[in-house]
Amino acid sequence: VRHRGSKTEVPYAIAVVELSEGPRMLTNIVGVDNTPESLVLDMDLEVDFEPNAATRRCPCSGRRERAR
Amino acid sequence: MSVKGAVAIIGAAETERIGTVPELSALELHADAARRAVADAGLTMADVDGVASAGHSPTAVAHYLGVTPTYIDGTMVGGCSYLLHVRHAAAAIAAGSRTSCSSPTASRAGHEWAHRLGSGPLVAAGPVRAPVRHDRATHDVPDGRAPLHEGDGTHPRAARVGGRRAAALVVPGPRAKFRDLITVDDVFASPMIAYPMHLLECCLVTDGGGALVVTSADRARAMPGPKPPVYVLGTGEASETPMVSMMEDFTSSKAFRLSSSARVRRGGLGPRDIDHLMIYDAFAHLPIYGLEDLGFVGRGEAGAFIEEGHTSPGGRLPLNTNGGGLSYTHTGMYGMFLILESVRQLRGEAPAQVPDVEVSLAQGVGGMFMAAGTLILGTGAAAGA
Numbered sequence: 215v216r217h218r219g220s221k222t223e224v225p226y227a228i229a230v231v232e233l234s235e236g237p238r239m240l241t242n243i244v245g246v247d248n249t250p251e252s253l254v255l256d257m258d259l260e261v262d263f264e265p266n267a268a269t270r271r272c273p274c275s276g277r278r279e280r281a282r
Numbered sequence: 283m284s285v286k287g288a289v290a291i292i293g294a295a296e297t298e299r300i301g302t303v304p305e306l307s308a309l310e311l312h313a314d315a316a317r318r319a320v321a322d323a324g325l326t327m328a329d330v331d332g333v334a335s336a337g338h339s340p341t342a343v344a345h346y347l348g349v350t351p352t353y354i355d356g357t358m359v360g361g362c363s364y365l366l367h368v369r370h371a372a373a374a375i376a377a378g379s380r381t382s383c384s385s386p387t388a389s390r391a392g393h394e395w396a397h398r399l400g401s402g403p404l405v406a407a408g409p410v411r412a413p414v415r416h417d418r419a420t421h422d423v424p425d426g427r428a429p430l431h432e433g434d435g436t437h438p439r440a441a442r443v444g445g446r447r448a449a450a451l452v453v454p455g456p457r458a459k460f461r462d463l464i465t466v467d468d469v470f471a472s473p474m475i476a477y478p479m480h481l482l483e484c485c486l487v488t489d490g491g492g493a494l495v496v497t498s499a500d501r502a503r504a505m506p507g508p509k510p511p512v513y514v515l516g517t518g519e520a521s522e523t524p525m526v527s528m529m530e531d532f533t534s535s536k537a538f539r540l541s542s543s544a545r546v547r548r549g550g551l552g553p554r555d556i557d558h559l560m561i562y563d564a565f566a567h568l569p570i571y572g573l574e575d576l577g578f579v580g581r582g583e584a585g586a587f588i589e590e591g592h593t594s595p596g597g598r599l600p601l602n603t604n605g606g607g608l609s610y611t612h613t614g615m616y617g618m619f620l621i622l623e624s625v626r627q628l629r630g631e632a633p634a635q636v637p638d639v640e641v642s643l644a645q646g647v648g649g650m651f652m653a654a655g656t657l658i659l660g661t662g663a664a665a666g667a
């Protein structure tokens with residue numbers, strides 16, 4: 215959880231996620247409190263996309279909803 | 283090929299000033315360090331035939347120094363690059379020395395080439411003025427967090443690495459940026475930068491540099507300088523990944539394990555032979571990785587080892603006796619300062635001198651656990667010289 219920065223709002227969470235296909239990647243965690251208590255290891259996540267400054271869609275990860 | 287004792291560091295110096303040096307450019311800092319190291323060796327720049335530099339082009343550095351080098355190393359793998367430069371120079375010198383061409387009278391082309399490898403400043407560590415601290419802290423979150431979640435209370439101990447170090451330096455060197463004792467409470471009271479790293483668990487951002495002069499042991503003996511030679515007893519290097527997120531194991535550095543392994547460094551020395559230890563502490567948890575990955579302690583034991591005082595002066599393995607990247611200086615690439623403190627300790631001229639240091643190990647990290655370099659250095663007695 216990064217608490218200092220100039221480019222975006224802080225704090226924000228950076229995580230390594232493992233895709234179901236196997237590879238690992240860096241991502242932000244969205245929709246979850248940026249606290250160590252909420253950001254537990256081995257959370258079940260799903261990919262989301264947020265527009266960034268270049269209007270590209272940047273992958274991020276949110277908690278997987280049971281219904282999906 | 284073994285380099286054990288075949289190569290020596292005969293000159294070593296930091297820039298005249300470290301810390302905040304706004305009036306000097308990176309190139310001027312390179313030159314200041316190189317000139318001082320060459321003078322420290324009792325040589326002049328005319329004696330120098332090789333140049334190594336990380337980040338800044340060795341061609342530009344050599345030209346600025348008035349040197350036309352016939353040995354050039356621009357290896358740049360992050361802050362440990364200087365340890366790799368020593369390894370590469372040692373390998374080249376050791377290879378040449380098989381043909382006895384370190385004799386100053388050698389003149390044939392092949393011999394001359396090897397002879398010219400005999401001395402060269404390994405010019406290092408320019409200034410960094412960009413606010414890299416926070417970005418680096420961000421990058422290190424994955425590797426910082428994983429071991430802390432193994433539930434053994436490592437975090438307070440990680441903080442104590444910084445606190446312990448400063449606390450241990452009752453008479454810290456006058457050149458250290460942080461000279462006051464830093465307690466564990468101070469660490470936890472400092473602002474959170476990137477969980478779990480507080481401000482005082484992140485390295486300094488300073489200007490400065492350093493340089494070494496390396497030559498063959500034969501030449502060091504034949505042309506004794508003002509300072510006792512420090513011998514290269516073992517060297518290693520490795521890289522694992524360009525991205526910290528791709529580490530095989532967030533709780534252990536494969537590059538650390540490989541660069542320090544007996545297979546890579548080819549020296550006969552092991553953890554029990556080391557009297558003094560430098561581990562690159564860009565962040566407070568790095569010494570924990572170093573102690574465990576290099577086999578000084580078992581997995582999960584480094585925190586307690588530090589807490590029990592074994593790494594403090596008076597302990598059996600004094601660690602980061604210059605104050606480290608956390609308290610002494612950190613120019614963005616700190617590895618040169620590891621080597622310089624090892625040299626000072628082996629010469630017996632360190633501000634926080636450890637008694638009877640015969641063998642010192644320096645472990646560098648490059649990038650965010652991207653690469654690693656290991657140097658084992660020793661006195662003449664340790665080298666059998």
